[in-house]
Amino acid sequence: MALDIEQVRHVANLARLALSDEEIAVYQEQLSEILEYASSLAELDTEAIPPTAQVIALPGVTRDD
Template sequence: MKLSREEVLHIALLARLGLTETEVARLGEQLSNILENFEALQQVDTEDIPPTAQSIALQNVTKDDEVTASLPPSQILANAPKKEKNFFRVRAVLE
């Protein structure tokens, strides 16, 4: 299992992760090596075995629809790189 340069770039795009040329080459090699090691998993017979998403028996935990106190906008916005009035300032999505 050898990841091509195109595959690495495709995954990076899905993850919205900018990579330098050096990183593309290094990650391609390292991920190929790791995935090759994980091939062994395919030998395990998992016919009729259900997947486990989490290890405890809780399911569909719901809570009452009650209004509770939340943080004031000033505190929520305190870490914002860019803000305007009570909003996060973002770049244009459609140009």
Template structure:
């Protein structure tokens, strides 16, 4: 199942990855080969098989909705590349 260069470019866009032309063409070949290997899955009949998202089988883990102090607000903000007071700065989104 070979992948076209345009498809690789589209996936990079979806993944928010800026890739060089060299990277794009390398991934075209490498991803194509990996996807070819995965074609073995298509041959299996799974029409009656439910999907497994999670091996543990726990669902809807609930706890009391009680606010607690995390105590790490400053440490979290300090990791921000650009910050203004208690906010993290990003380029303007809305004109």
């Protein structure tokens, strides 16, 4: 999924960032690459992987009282 310049300007505006045209071009390319990578992750077959609430087990953090 490629972002166009107006979408990058919109995101920058939401983040209250004043970006130059050169910065917008750089961010357009970088954000598009990130979205393409995330899209490829969504296509992975994860049916055989059990769902987890946490990646690592955490010990109990409450007291016994």
